[in-house]
Amino acid sequence: MVDHALERRASLASVRAGRVGLLEVCDAGPYLRRAAKFHGERLAGACPICRSGQLFCVNYVYGDGLGPVSGQAKTARELARMDAAQDEFSVYSVEVCRACGWNHLLLSYVLGAEPVPGVAPRRARRRVATE
Numbered sequence: 268m269v270d271h272a273l274e275r276r277a278s279l280a281s282v283r284a285g286r287v288g289l290l291e292v293c294d295a296g297p298y299l300r301r302a303a304k305f306h307g308e309r310l311a312g313a314c315p316i317c318r319s320g321q322l323f324c325v326n327y328v329y330g331d332g333l334g335p336v337s338g339q340a341k342t343a344r345e346l347a348r349m350d351a352a353q354d355e356f357s358v359y360s361v362e363v364c365r366a367c368g369w370n371h372l373l374l375s376y377v378l379g380a381e382p383v384p385g386v387a388p389r390r391a392r393r394r395v396a397t398e
């Protein structure tokens with residue numbers, strides 16, 4: 268698991284010091300804002316930029332074995348289900364403020380079944396079994 272708290276702090280410090288404009292860090296696009304609304308989980312605490320309580324966490328999944336699901340936003344419950352059913356995939360947890368558009372990567376980590384050395388991935392095994 269990679270914690271991106273340091274980069275987040277550095278980014279916020281740059282904003283406070285005036286080195287980075289608000290438009291550069293509060294740039295959540297319509298897709299990210301929608302994902303926060305429909306797939307996000309509300310985070311405790313206020314937005315570090317606008318102090319609103321509209322802070323959400325959105326989990327994006329990426330993986331070769333996920334097919335069209337790769338790149339989609341998933342809730343914690345969906346992640347737990349995928350963890351049990353899928354081969355390894357990556358999760359990127361992004362903090363998004365629905366009020367001002369602040370967004371930053373919080374965590375990235377890997378879920379799903381770890382590939383066993385010398386054993387074909389689950390998908391390949393399934394294909395062999397049906398032949």
Ligand SMILES: [Zn+2]
Nearest residue numbers: 314317364367
């Ligand atoms: Zn905000």
